[in-house]
Amino acid sequence: MNIIETEAISKRYDDFLAVNRVDLQVPEDSIYGVLGPNGAGKTTLISMLCTILHPTSGRGWVNGYDIVRESKKVRESIGIVFQSRALDDILTGREHLEMHAALYGVPGDIRKQRIEEVLELIALGDKADEYVKTYSGGMKRRLEIGRGLIHHPRVLFLDEPTLGLDPQTRESIWKYIRKLNREEDVTVLLTTHYMEEADKLCDEVAIMSRGRIIKADAPRNLKRELGADKITVKVDRAGEFYELIGKQDYVREAFISGDEIKLLVEAGENLIxxxxxxxxxxxxxxxxxxxxxxxxxxxFIKYTGSGIGGEA
Structure with a gap:
């Protein structure tokens, strides 16, 4: 069952088409990534799904609700963590959660318990009563994620959730995203331009470029479509070896450069x-x-013609 769907959804700003007839299907309880460079239309797409922007054309549904006609129901169903930081340094972590629980209408009799659950989930229980200005970048991001979870949303939108974080902190955030997906039964839709993040974290990935979804599937399936592993062999008498090895049935293509032979094969680990x-x-x-x-x-290069940074 899909918890998010769009049909030919588009967003135009004057002569600029930011999102171009996107069809998206996000399975319930999955971690789904929209992968693309800055300017691809990722944030515009997520903003329409969150009801922040109205589509120019097309339709979309989140948790079964139309994003235009039932926008209030959509907002009640979702949590959002924006790309830009939105924390008040002179509040504590607990005060942030209390404020958002009240704003989302979490009943007072269960609010305290829910805040404790979220603090445990994001591993900030021992820092809950300290000011946010004392938090590290990773702790602030975890607090923002916890804030988005306070009202038990069905869907959590994360816009570039690890942007600007160091690799170790990024790995830590991935761990908490997996944990909340599993323990909170929440579907996560995230945008990213980090290849490793999309590959390691997401159950499915949609490649987005110039406002369009080019290809969508599980990362392993996308990579499998390319078909070939590459084995690089450095060997003496390279020319002679190249002539012989290139004739073997398991070698799809062979290339030589100096003493280095590159072989394109399937299931390379079995052929070494x-x-x-x-x-x-x-x-x-x-x-x-x-x-x-x-x-x-x-x-990404195969389907878009360039790397994530735009280089050919």
Whole structure:
């Protein structure tokens, strides 16, 4: 069952088409990523789904509610963490959660319990009564995520949730996103331009470029479509080895550069022993062997013609 759906949804600003006839299907209880560079239309798309912006054309539904005609019901169903920080440094973490619980109408008799649950979920219980100005960047992001969860939303929107964080803190945020998805039964839709984030965190990924969804599937399926692993072999008598190995049935393509041979194969990890044995049986000396699997960056380049930063 899909908890978010759109049909040819578009957003135009004068002559600029920011989102162009996007069809999106987000399965319930999944972590779904919209991957694309800055300016791809990710934030505009998420803003329409959150009812912040009205579509120019097309339709969308969140938790079964029409994002235009039933916008109040949509807002009651969702939590949002914006790309820009929106915390007050002179409030404590607990005060932030109390304020948002009140704003979302969480009943007073269960508010305290809910705040404690969220503090435990985001691992800020021991820092709850300290001022936010003393928090690290990762702690502030976890607090913002917890704030978006305070009213038990069905869907949590995260716009570039780890932007500007160091790699270690980013990994920590991923852990909490997985935890809340599992323990809170909340569907997470996030936008990102980090390939690793989309690959490691998301159940499904939609590649977005110039306002359009180019391709959507599970990261492993997207990478599998490229088909080939790359094995790089450094070997003596490289020219001779290149002529022989390139004729083997398991080699789709072979390339040579100096003493380095690149082989495109399937299931490369299973073929490394065979390639080493092949070389040894014919008297070749292998200096090194490296295996590379297709990456989401490779997929992105295939479907958009450029890398995430726009380079060809």
């Amino acid at each position: 022993p065979e390639i080493v044995n092949f070389a040894a049986a014919r008297g070749f000396y292998i200096r090194s062997v490296e295996l590379e699997h297709p990456t989401l960056e490779d997929v």
